[in-house]
Structures are given as C-alpha cells and as structure tokens.
Amino acid sequence: xxxxxxxxxxxxxxxxxxxxxxxxxxxxxxxxxxxxxxxxxxxxxxxxxxxxxxxxxxxxxxxxxxxxxxxxxxxxxxxxxxxxxxxxxxxxxxxxxxxxxxxxxxxxxxxxxx
Amino acid sequence: xxxxxxxxxxxxxxxxxxxxxxxxxxxxxxxxxxxxxxxxxxxxxxxxxxxxxxxxxxxxxxxxxxxxxxxxxxxxxxxxxxxxxxxxxxxxxxxxxxxxxxxxxxxxxxxxx
Numbered sequence: 045x046x047x048x049x050x051x052x053x054x055x056x057x058x059x060x061x062x063x064x065x066x067x068x069x070x071x072x073x074x075x076x077x078x079x080x081x082x083x084x085x086x087x088x089x090x091x092x093x094x095x096x097x098x099x100x101x102x103x104x105x106x107x108x109x110x111x112x113x114x115x116x117x118x119x120x121x122x123x124x125x126x127x128x129x130x131x132x133x134x135x136x137x138x139x140x141x142x143x144x145x146x147x148x149x150x151x152x153x154x155x156x157x158x
Numbered sequence: 159x160x161x162x163x164x165x166x167x168x169x170x171x172x173x174x175x176x177x178x179x180x181x182x183x184x185x186x187x188x189x190x191x192x193x194x195x196x197x198x199x200x201x202x203x204x205x206x207x208x209x210x211x212x213x214x215x216x217x218x219x220x221x222x223x224x225x226x227x228x229x230x231x232x233x234x235x236x237x238x239x240x241x242x243x244x245x246x247x248x249x250x251x252x253x254x255x256x257x258x259x260x261x262x263x264x265x266x267x268x269x270x271x
Contacts, residue, residue: 077259084167086263087202087248100258135202137259146192147259149202 046070048150050136056156057126065121065153069138077139077147078111078121082132090134093119126157162251164262171239172270179234179265181249191232192250192259193223202248208232219243244269 049068057063069076078090089103093113104110108126113119123130133154137147163182171177183189193205206217213225223234232249249262 075256079261084263086164087250087261089258089260092258094256097256103258137202146204146207151201 048136048138048148050134050150050153052153053151054154054156056158059128059157060125062122062124063126063155065123065134065136065155067119067121067136067138067150069117069119069136070148071117073138073140073148074116075139075147076113076119077137078119079135079137080105080132081135081152087135090121123155126155128157131155131157162249162260162262164247164249164265166265167263168266168268170268170270173241174238177234177236177239177243177267179247179249179267181232181234181262182230183232183249183251184230185251185253187253188225188227190252190255191223191225192252193217193221193232193234194248194250194261195219195245196248196264197245205234205247239267239269241269241271243267 051066074095076093079087081087091111092100108124111121133152135152137149139145139147161184165180191208194202195205196202205221206215206223208215208225216222221236223232225232246264246266248264250259252259
C-alpha cells in the first residue's frame with residue numbers, strides 16, 4: 045500500500061482479555077516501530093524492529109506486551125490480560141532507516157479496555 | 159538513557175506572531191533530530207529533520223529549526239504563525255541510524271486571533 049496501515053482502527057475489549065493489533069508497513073521499509081500515545085504522555089516507545097537484527101524491546105512496559113514481525117513485513121503487537129491502563133492509541137511507523145530517511149506513521153489503533 | 163525534553167507543555171501565540179518551541183536531548187554525540195506535527199484527528203507528519211551539515215534546517219509549512227550542539231537543543235521556529243498551525247508538536251531523537259526513535263512528550267500550540 046501507499047502508507048502504513050493499522051488494523052483495527054478501534055478496539056474495545058474487556059479487562060483481562062488478550063488483544064492483537066496489526067501493522068502493515070510501507071513495502072520495502074526495513075524498520076518498524078510501535079508507540080503508545082496516551083493523553084499528556086506523548087509517544088511512548090514500545091519496540092523497534094530493524095531488518096534481521098534483534099528487536100529493541102526496551103520500551104515494553106510489562107511482560108504482558110509482546111510483538112513480532114513476520115517475514116520482515118507485517119507486525120503484530122499483542123497485549124495479554126489487558127488492564128484499563130492499557131487504554132491508549134497504539135501507533136505503528138516504518139522507515140528505511142538509512143541516511144536522510146523519516147518514519148512514516150499509521151493512523152493508529154484506539155484501544156479501550158472496559 | 160537517551161531522553162528528549164520538551165519543557166513547554168502548552169503554548170499560546172497570537173496569529174502573526176513568531177513561535178519558538180524548545181527541545182533538548184540528553185545524548186553526547188550528534189544524534190538524528192526530527193520535529194513532527196500532529197493536527198487534531200490527524201496522523202503524525204514530519205516537519206523537518208537534521209542529520210548533519212548546516213545547523214539551520216528548513217522544513218515544510220514555513221518552519222525551521224536550529225541545532226545547537228553546545229546546548230543539546232533543536233528548537234523549532236516559525237516567523238509568523240497561522241491559525242492552521244494549532245496542533246501538537248513532537249521533537250524526536252535517534253542516537254544513530256538504525257536505532258529507535260525516541261519522542262518528547264509534545265508541546266500543544268494554540269493560536270489566538
């Protein structure tokens with residue numbers, strides 16, 4: 045596609061359930077990022093994939109959060125046993141990550157835990 | 159740990175007045191620096207970026223930013239603000255190519271008439 049695609053755009057889930065959020069990056073982009081955006085908290089870095097390198101998981105807030113990237117393309121962010129504090133907009137971005145490149149963002153998935 | 163600080167949470171500027179949004183980072187080397195804008199209900203859009211070379215960089219929508227190594231700053235400026243500039247602005251830093259992009263908490267810009 046022309047841009048970064050995220051699905052679903054909105055997700056309402058019950059506390060304690062698991063959720064999966066999907067990101068389709070721009071074709072050919074080697075780098076993929078996940079962020080969480082909560083009111084007043086800016087963009088909180090979660091995880092970063094770059095090519096075949098081991099992902100940078102330093103931003104994952106707890107072991108309930110995990111992500112994978114299959115075939116160097118599509119990525120899935122999984123949140124297990126969701127809590128109300130997980131409610132936020134989850135943003136995905138991709139880039140070539142060579143000199144003079146930028147990260148392109150998707151529209152995000154708004155997750156509401158009730 | 160690498161961090162990005164945007165000291166101003168909310169700024170209000172009169173239409174036509176000049177604007178400066180501050181950004182400081184805590185990393186010794188010259189990182190990769192970015193400013194993004196997020197308008198209400200819109201996605202994040204890149205305004206400008208600095209990797210090396212001339213420390214004053216021009217971006218879209220009439221914005222510019224200046225990298226000051228001695229101050230570890232990368233402040234965003236615009237000479238004359240338009241009402242359509244009201245949005246949230248994020249400074250972002252990557253230690254080097256191939257590393258994670260870290261964002262500040264953002265500055266909300268309001269424009270008064």
